[in-house]
Every structure is written in structure tokens, then in C-alpha cells.
Amino acid sequence: MYLTWFDSNSWLIEIGGKRILLDPWLVGSLVFGKIDWLFKGLKQTQRPIPEKIDLILLSQGLEDHAHPETLKQLDRTIPVVGSPNAAKVARQLGYTQVTALSHEETFAIDKSIEIKATPGSPIGPTLTENGYLLKELETGFTLYYEPHGYHPPSLKEAAPVDVVITPIIDLALPLVGPIIKGTKSALSVAKLLQPQVMLPTAAGGDVVFEGLLMFLLKAVGSADEFRSQLAENNLSTQVIEAKPGERFELPLKQRALV
Template sequence: MHLTYLDSNSWLIELASKKILLDPWLVGPLVFGNQPWFFKAEHTTPRPIPDDIDLILLSQGLPDHAHPPTLKALDHDIPVVASPNAAKLVKEMGYRQVTALDHGETFSENGVKVQAFPGSPIGPLLVENAFVVTDLTSQASLYYEPHGFHSEAVQAVKHVDVIITPLINLSLPLLGPFIKGGESALDVVKWLQPEFILSTAAGGDIKYEGILDKILKMDGDVEDFRKLLADSDCETQILDPEPGQRFEVPLTVSAAA
């Protein structure tokens, strides 16, 4: 398994000899509701679109997961597996091979299996997706939930090798955490006993502007989470990759075989 962190929630996963582009934001700024005064993020280091993408995986329909300018720039013949909300978006853009996965559903093709689980709540009625991605040959597996809302349903998987999820809390005044790390990340580590965990959502080479950035409160850091792991006698290791740099996840022989 090889991973490349592309800032924010964006990752390139290389698994089962396939390149999977996860929640990509690669082109232009990230803006919510066409209101840059409210929130705007820009890459400080350009992130080129990777070559030879085999699958696009979208956990949510929000712009920081299904970024419209990036999705418009990608080849619309690339297969997409997505939450129903994100699937609707890419179908409207003209993507020709779109699979919507509801919670509990599975997609399997070309040696890769994607399982959908309940993920982050978006408003009172919508719950987006978390994913478990598995190499069907080696059985190497990865769990991804970008806001730290982990459903107990994922315990049915029993074990994954790698988790990608937030390790710190981001909160808004009066509303509380909308990205949960800390104890929430520790819970899913205890459930799935991964060999490695990597932080997502609040990272990368990014410049932020707007009112939202000024009122966000960050609680904790990677070292705090490392202490949580140690205090809980968890053997899971934290990996902290350099953004934009491809690296091999050093899975043990038993985990990767």
C-alpha cells in the first residue's frame, strides 16, 4: 500500500495495483457557497492531478470532499464510487460510471472492495459515508472517515491495517466540534486495531482566509493523541507523511499478506 497526502481531505491511495483518488481537491481554491469572505482555502504548493487514476472515491457531497472545479477537470470516464449525495453531483457533471453506495453496501471490482458505513452527519437529515477499502488479493485494508464520526457498525469489519481520520478537534462557538479527533479517534482504534493511523482534514500546505477560519477553535495535536494511545496501551503507530510525497506504508508481512 502506498499513500500520498494531497492536503485537507485529499489522498491518493495505491492498493491492489490501482490508483484511487479520495475526496480530491486539486484545482483552484476551496470555497463554500461561492462566499470567499466566509471561507477560502488555497494550496501553497500546487497539487497536480495524478496520472492514470483507476477510481475516484467520494465520501461526501460537500466541496471539501467533492470539489467541483477538480471534478470538472478530471476525466469523466474514470469510475466513481460515492455517497448518494456525492454521486448525484458527479452524475450531473456528466461522469459516465458512477456507483452510489448507501450505508451497508459494497462495491467490488478489479481486485478492490469498497464498503460503505455511516459517517459524518451533515445537517439533521443527512449522514454521509465512511469507507473501508480492501485489496482482495493481499487483504490489506484501510478505513477512512474524514470528520471523526465513527459508527459502531464499522466494528463488523473487526480489523483494518490503516485508519485515516482526524486526530484533533475543530469546533465552532456554540455548535461544538464538527471535526472530532482525540477520544473519537481512540475509540475507532480500539475497535479496529490498526497497525497505523494517519491524520486528515486539518493538515497540509494550505493558506486559509475568511471569517470561519478566524472563529474555529483547534483542540489537541498529534502528540496529544500519541499520549492517548500510550495511556490506553494501544500499539497503533501514527504516521505523519510529508504532503505531496508518495510513501509506502510499512505494513508487517502478516498484515500485508
């Protein structure tokens, strides 16, 4: 299994002989609702559009996961799998092969990969977006992704999971609290899934953020603090901090059969 991180929540996952582009933001700026004075993300290094993409996987319909400018640059015939909200965005942009996955539904790529949608981040009072479990059927290796740190109790049915991509720090607003939950939820999901490897997402990378919101957001936690928490709880999970744009192979081992 190979991964490439493209800043923020954007990943290229090479698994089961397929190339899956996850929540891509590769070109242009990141703005929510065209309100750039409130929040704007700017890439210091523009990432080339990856070639030979087999699937685009979208966890949410918001701009930092279904980035309109990036999706307009990609081939609209590439199959898209996403939350119902993200699938709506893809269809509006002209994608011709779009599958909406509700929670607990699955999607198979040939006979090599199974993708299962899990409950993810709540967006407002009535909408809960997706996390995903990606399973390589030949090896059994499984990857879990949730970009805001919301992990449902039902995940225990999937344990053990080999790779977890999720936040490990909090990003919080005064009076509101964490909008990205990492410090406690990452440890909880590590205990639940017993992953071989965890990789932080949603923060850092080769990106500059500006706008009023940046004066209010507070980051809490770090990779080193999280490693200490894992050690204190006798968890052997390895924390890998990916470098933006660099492809790397995950050091996974087959688990002993019980």
C-alpha cells in the same frame, strides 16, 4: 500499499494494483456555496493531476470532498463511486460511470479490491454521508477512511483494520462544538479497530485558510498528544503524519491467523 496526501482530505491510495483518488481537491480554491468571505482555502502549492487513475472515491457531496473545480479537470470517463449526495454531484458534472453507495453496500474493482460504505458524518438533520472500508483481497489488508470523526458502532464487525485515516484533532465553533471530531473519536476507533497505522486527515498541509469562520474555529489536540493517549492505553498503533505531495509505502505486516 502506497499513499500520497494532497492536503485537506485528498489522498491517492495505491492498493491491489489500482490507483484510487479519494476526495480530491487539487486545483483552485476551496469555497462553500460561493461565500468566500466566510471561508476560503488556498493551496500554496498547486498539485499536478495524478495520472492513470482507476477510480475516484467521494465520501461526501460538499465542496471539500467533491471539489467541483478539480472534478472538472479530471477525465469524465473515470469511474466514480460516492455517497448518493456525491454521486449526484459527479453526474451533474458529466461523469459517465457513477455508482452511488448507500451504507453497508459494496463495490468491487475487478477481483482485487472491495469497497464498503459505512455511515459517516451527519450533514444536517436528515443526511448522513459515507465513510469507507477498502479491502485488498489478495493480502487481506484493509483501510478505513472517515474524514470528520464519526465512527459507527457497526465498525467493530470489520476489526481488525490495518490502516485508519481520520482526524485526530477537534475543530470546534463557539456554541456549536466540534464540526470535526478527533481527540476522543480517534482514540475510540483505535481501540475498536486495533490498526497498525493511523494517519490524520482534514487539517494541516500546505494550505492557507481565510475568512470570518477562521476567527471562530478553534483547534484542539495534536499528533503528539494522540500518540501519548495510544501509549497510555497500551495500543501499538503507529501515527504517521504524511507530508503533502510525497508518496510513501505503509509499513504493514501480515497479522497472525487466529
